[in-house]
Amino acid sequence: MPELPEVEITARLLSAALAGATVDSARAPGLATMQTFKPPLDALAGATLERIERRGKMLLVWFAGGGLVTDEDPEGRAALLIHLMSAGRLQLFEKRATMKDRTARIVIRLNGGADGFEEERELRLKEFGTRQSAWGRLLRAADVETDERLSTLGPEAWPDTPSFVAAAGDASPGDGPPLALPPRRTLRGALRDQRVIAGIGRRWADEVLWEAKIAPLRRAGDLDDDERAALSAAIRSRLDEGIAGYVEKLKLPLKDKMPVPERVHGRAGEACPRCGDTILAVHYESDEMAYCPTCQTGGKPYKDRRFSRLLKD
Ligand SMILES: [Zn+2]
Known part of the structure; x- marks a missing residue:
């Protein structure tokens, strides 16, 4: 059950490793996982992963550029909002997921990153068990703060505890x-x-x-x-x-x-x-x-x- 401390540390470690990495491809083999289709997940190809943040028990993975660039949004900034629910994990792998990885819900292939790793890696939203409840939504930067999953959150429990x-x-x-x-x-x-x-x-x-x-x-x-x-x-x-x-x-x-x-x-x-x-x-x-x-x-x-x-x- 990832809660604030687990998600906080996941965001910190992945952000420190992956900031600046370039997306090679992104797909969602978990059929029920993606909640939004605009922009589509494969628009992440060519984008730069900027950073990973925690919001409540959720993760926000920020991207810019690549296939996200449009006339209205020349910087192409977007964030993938992820809720791990009770059995999801966001993990980094050095080897490509085989198609048999039934736990993979979202798979993002990346090159490079702040830690200087040179081979291709995969950022994978995995989920254990048979239920598909972990989810992601890709949001244009302008729509992030007004998304109902974020706008309805109460104040953060930490570090500025109420x-x-x-x-x-x-x-x-x-x-x-x-x-x-x-x-x-x-x-x-x-x-x-x-x-x-x-x-x-x-x-x-x-x-x-x-x-x-x-x-x-x-x-x-x-x-x-x-x-x-x-x-x-x-x-x-x-x-x-x-x-x-x-x-x-x-x-x-x-x-x-x-x-x-x-x-x-x-x-x-x-x-x-x-x-x-x-x-x-x-x-x-x-x-x-x-x-x-x-x-x-x-x-x-x-x-x-x-x-x-x-x-x-
Ligand atoms: Zn006691």
């Missing part, structure tokens, strides 16, 4: 821009909603709420000033730490499996690294919410349907 306020219009109590979370939503739901705050998903929501010692299913509107400050500080420190850990560990080529820096998410049954109590989880259809009852819920466990079912059987 300072949470009780109500919209309140002055910021901290360094970051003021942000009022929707009061009736649960904290875990609000933090994962990209339109509220951008970059956090299920893994890092669990990490952040554990760090702040706040119960994940509390209503956002029920927090007091100290808790709101603790939540803001926890987002900043956990994401800082996550990214710093990746900077040390990750190099190109990026592996299929990203390292797991979690203290609580995915660790149900293990000891809480802070208090030693057993970490519990609530299971949803395609999600698992982990928390420490001693640190976060006053010692009271949440009901878990799967767990209750096991007891009944």
Whole structure:
């Protein structure tokens, strides 16, 4: 599940390697992957890859020139917006993809780059599993900021982490821009909603709420000033730490499996690294919410349907 820290490091590493590379060809063997057809993906041929950025949990790969040049757009600037969803990865390969690579969704062949590599390489959006949910859209530069996937994003969770306020219009109590979370939503739901705050998903929501010692299913509107400050500080420190850990560990080529820096998410049954109590989880259809009852819920466990079912059987 690539979230802000994983996507941030992917963007940094690929950008450092590929800035200045020239596109030889671009195609999308994943049939459902490309969401736009104007400009077409093959217009990238001859263009220069300028840089790769992160927006929330998405990637923006900027290009200029080549087949993107038109009368209206003489510089031919465009960006490929990519969402990795839950099982996608953007990876760099030195060998050409064989046609049998069923995980390849978008394949961009490139020559050169900032790292001085001389052979042809491939930037590949791959997706593991049989579902095709990762997607890309190629947007003219003028259309990037107004694209609904970007224009509806909330403020970035990092590095300029918002300072949470009780109500919209309140002055910021901290360094970051003021942000009022929707009061009736649960904290875990609000933090994962990209339109509220951008970059956090299920893994890092669990990490952040554990760090702040706040119960994940509390209503956002029920927090007091100290808790709101603790939540803001926890987002900043956990994401800082996550990214710093990746900077040390990750190099190109990026592996299929990203390292797991979690203290609580995915660790149900293990000891809480802070208090030693057993970490519990609530299971949803395609999600698992982990928390420490001693640190976060006053010692009271949440009901878990799967767990209750096991007891009944
Ligand atoms: Zn604990």
